[in-house]
Amino acid sequence: MRPFHPSYIITALGQIIPFLWVTLATMAGTVFFGSLAGLMLARAKVRRRPLSRALANVYIYMTRCIPSIVLLFIIYYGLPELLLAFGININGFDKAFFVITTFSVLFAANMAEVFRSAYEAIDPGQREAALSAGLSEWEAFFRILLPQCVTVALPNFANALVNLMKEGSLAYTIGMVDVMGKGQLMIGMNNGSYSLEIYLALAILYWALTIVLEKGFGYVEKRLSSGKRTAAA
Amino acid sequence: MLEIRNVHKSFGDNEILKGVDLKVEKGDIIVILGPSGSGKTTLLRCINFLERAEKGTMDFDDIHTEFKTASRHQINAIRKRTGFVFQNYNLFANKTALQNVTEGLTVARKVPKQEADARAREALDRVGLSDRYDYYPSQLSGGQQQRVGIARAIAVNPEVILFDEPTSALDPELVGEVLNVMKALARDGATMIVVTHEMGFAQDVASRVVFMSEGTVVEQGAPKEIFRAPKDPRTAQFLRRILRDDYEYSI
Numbered sequence: 033m034r035p036f037h038p039s040y041i042i043t044a045l046g047q048i049i050p051f052l053w054v055t056l057a058t059m060a061g062t063v064f065f066g067s068l069a070g071l072m073l074a075r076a077k078v079r080r081r082p083l084s085r086a087l088a089n090v091y092i093y094m095t096r097c098i099p100s101i102v103l104l105f106i107i108y109y110g111l112p113e114l115l116l117a118f119g120i121n122i123n124g125f126d127k128a129f130f131v132i133t134t135f136s137v138l139f140a141a142n143m144a145e146v147f148r149s150a151y152e153a154i155d156p157g158q159r160e161a162a163l164s165a166g167l168s169e170w171e172a173f174f175r176i177l178l179p180q181c182v183t184v185a186l187p188n189f190a191n192a193l194v195n196l197m198k199e200g201s202l203a204y205t206i207g208m209v210d211v212m213g214k215g216q217l218m219i220g221m222n223n224g225s226y227s228l229e230i231y232l233a234l235a236i237l238y239w240a241l242t243i244v245l246e247k248g249f250g251y252v253e254k255r256l257s258s259g260k261r262t263a264a265a
Numbered sequence: 266m267l268e269i270r271n272v273h274k275s276f277g278d279n280e281i282l283k284g285v286d287l288k289v290e291k292g293d294i295i296v297i298l299g300p301s302g303s304g305k306t307t308l309l310r311c312i313n314f315l316e317r318a319e320k321g322t323m324d325f326d327d328i329h330t331e332f333k334t335a336s337r338h339q340i341n342a343i344r345k346r347t348g349f350v351f352q353n354y355n356l357f358a359n360k361t362a363l364q365n366v367t368e369g370l371t372v373a374r375k376v377p378k379q380e381a382d383a384r385a386r387e388a389l390d391r392v393g394l395s396d397r398y399d400y401y402p403s404q405l406s407g408g409q410q411q412r413v414g415i416a417r418a419i420a421v422n423p424e425v426i427l428f429d430e431p432t433s434a435l436d437p438e439l440v441g442e443v444l445n446v447m448k449a450l451a452r453d454g455a456t457m458i459v460v461t462h463e464m465g466f467a468q469d470v471a472s473r474v475v476f477m478s479e480g481t482v483v484e485q486g487a488p489k490e491i492f493r494a495p496k497d498p499r500t501a502q503f504l505r506r507i508l509r510d511d512y513e514y515s516i
């Protein structure tokens with residue numbers, strides 16, 4: 033076995049960091065599509081229409097029981113086949129497409145629960161007060177309910193985001209070159225040497241990302257709730 | 266000014282309002298009394314279309330509508346001419362006292378912000394909260410929150426204000442401040458429909474007392490008539506019980 037070279041951690045970081053944008057961009061895409069779908073699922077759950085509600089529940093249950101790596105492969109190999117049956121060819125699509133699709137599907141289920149519990153934490157009386165003040169349903173939702181939902185949902189959202197970041201590292205298994213993928217490539221090119229240094233570099237990177245995310249969300253949370261609690265009682 | 270006829274409302278198989286009629290003239294202070302579950306809250310909520318009654322008509326000035334088929338446009342017009350004060354205040358938790366009051370002006374009625382602020386301050390002054398404009402609901406006592414609720418309802422110059430047990434969620438020592446605000450409104454000529462268990466308020470302020478039981482209006486009349494000589498045995502029994510409780514409570 034080769035000796036441990038701490039200095040190679042820095043070298044590895046230098047080569048991996050240029051791929052950080054891939055990791056961040058797939059996360060951003062996932063958050064965007066996943067949250068949108070999550071919002072629709074949550075809406076289906078809180079409105080008491082039996083059919084759409086049952087469908088949302090089935091969706092959430094099924095996606096929750098499936099390991100992300102399994103779903104990733106199912107979508108990577110299955111989706112092109114499925115769409116081909118409808119005459120749509122997506123075989124040439126970027127790997128990121130399959131990664132974002134997979135993790136959006138999973139993220140949506142998480143977000144559905146986050147949004148639903150946030151929405152249910154807000155007293156429905158405020159909606160009624162807004163309506164009787166003459167606001168429309170949309171105005172009541174966007175001006176009164178949503179801002180409060182966001183405040184309530186933020187800690188859970190931050191959690192889900194950190195989870196997404198960690199799970200997202202599985203994207204290398206279908207060959208996407210994000211930070212994890214680049215690390216794997218480097219290990220392969222070195223015939224397995226320096227793998228410990230490279231994994232440590234990755235750990236440091238994910239660790240730093242988590243800190244940035246948590247501090248960022250902590251700051252926003254504090255901003256949103258300032259004034260409301262500080263001088264209370 | 267406001268007349269509703271034959272209002273029916275059920276929840277599932279449970280008929281809560283069984284043909285209620287109510288007529289309100291400008292300047293009236295109508296106090297609705299009745300045992301728990303008699304449908305008082307439901308009636309107010311139907312008038313504001315927070316619940317949809319399945320039968321009955323409403324005349325509100327020039328608006329004539331059926332509860333069942335009222336259009337979004339009509340509902341909005343009716344809501345804009347009424348104020349609603351809730352038992353649990355239902356203040357917007359993400360807005361200051363002032364913003365709670367301006368919301369209905371700037372957003373729903375497109376009043377320019379400057380004018381809305383001025384009107385909101387005036388409304389808050391009227392309920393004695395000149396020093397609390399920028400407080401959030403969580404920073405206010407129950408009595409203060411309810412007074413913000415009242416300011417929010419009056420700032421839009423509603424033709425009639427609906428109160429659903431405005432003091433029943435309050436600690437006893439805070440009830441007085443809210444009742445005083447309501448009395449002042451009554452003196453200034455506001456039209457009000459008030460559901461309450463405050464018999465003193467009913468006796469002193471009401472121009473008419475309406476007694477409800479099991480989804481119908483059992484009897485109505487001047488407070489003197491109702492309190493001294495109730496005609497219906499159900500009214501008499503209710504008053505006996507509640508006045509005795511009040512008496513026991515006060516010693």
Ligand SMILES: Nc1ncnc2c1ncn2[C@@H]1O[C@H](COP(=O)(O)OP(=O)(O)OP(=O)(O)O)[C@@H](O)[C@H]1O
Nearest residue numbers: 276279281299300301302303304305306307308430
């Ligand atoms: N959303 C609802 N779904 C089902 N039943 C309801 C609903 N709202 C009210 N009810 C029922 O309607 C009946 C009348 O309720 P309402 O709140 O109008 O009574 P109330 O006269 O205001 O009583 P209280 O003095 O206790 O406030 C009650 O039996 C209640 O259980």
Ligand SMILES: [Mg+2]
Nearest residue numbers: 305306307430
């Ligand atoms: Mg009630």
